[in-house]
Amino acid sequence: MLLYDMTSAMNPRRVRIFLAEKGLTIPTRQVDGLNRENLQPEFLSKNSLGKTPVLELDDGTLLTESIAICRYLEALHPEKPLFGRTVLEQAQIEMWTRRIEFEIVMPIITNFRHTGQYWIGRVPQEPACGEFYHARALEAFEWLDKELVGKEFIAADHYTIADIVAQCGFLVGKATGTRIPPELKELTRWYAAMVARPTARA
Numbered sequence: 471m472l473l474y475d476m477t478s479a480m481n482p483r484r485v486r487i488f489l490a491e492k493g494l495t496i497p498t499r500q501v502d503g504l505n506r507e508n509l510q511p512e513f514l515s516k517n518s519l520g521k522t523p524v525l526e527l528d529d530g531t532l533l534t535e536s537i538a539i540c541r542y543l544e545a546l547h548p549e550k551p552l553f554g555r556t557v558l559e560q561a562q563i564e565m566w567t568r569r570i571e572f573e574i575v576m577p578i579i580t581n582f583r584h585t586g587q588y589w590i591g592r593v594p595q596e597p598a599c600g601e602f603y604h605a606r607a608l609e610a611f612e613w614l615d616k617e618l619v620g621k622e623f624i625a626a627d628h629y630t631i632a633d634i635v636a637q638c639g640f641l642v643g644k645a646t647g648t649r650i651p652p653e654l655k656e657l658t659r660w661y662a663a664m665v666a667r668p669t670a671r672a
């Protein structure tokens with residue numbers, strides 16, 4: 471198994487945190503996004519979208535999409551489940567993971583794509599679009615703040631993939647100007663607990 475990783479990027483970080491939570495290590499190769507290694511034919515032959523992470527299996531099978539990679543690893547290593555322990559919990563975690571992807575991560579990333587230096591010359595940038603999604607992200611932060619009242623974790627009574635997806639998204643938001651407003655006490659409390667986990671810097 472070989473994991474194609476990009477250290478500073480959000481989606482590979484999901485897989486790294488997932489692995490660290492499980493106590494697993496797998497061989498890793500860094501892809502240099504700044505120098506556009508991900509857009510060269512060799513990497514495009516691994517993922518035609520030019521995105522990381524990619525997990526290459528020993529028989530050459532390629533898995534892309536961070537969540538699909540984590541699901542595969544969960545099936546191989548079910549101990550310390552991060553996708554749920556019961557059928558209902560699995561559905562609830564899936565529900566929350568999708569809500570976080572669409573409501574929280576998508577506007578943070580869309581703002582970044584329209585305003586970030588990394589994306590200059592890679593995608594068409596429209597600053598007004600960036601501002602629009604910045605505002606949508608802040609609305610979604612308020613929604614999540616209310617949802618977190620009385621909850622230690624997002625989707626279950628223990629840490630799950632939904633928390634991983636959210637904490638990685640908020641980390642990008644922090645680095646790209648869409649920060650959690652300090653008055654959102656529940657979200658601030660939850661995020662502080664997530665980044666205090668020993669695996670947060672994986």
Ligand SMILES: N[C@@H](CCC(=O)N[C@@H](CS)C(=O)NCC(=O)O)C(=O)O
Nearest residue numbers: 479480481503521522523535536537
């Ligand atoms: N939905 C995919 C998204 C993958 C993705 O957007 N990867 C980013 C890193 S966070 C990437 O490789 N970007 C490099 C680029 O597009 O230049 C996943 O969850 O794995």
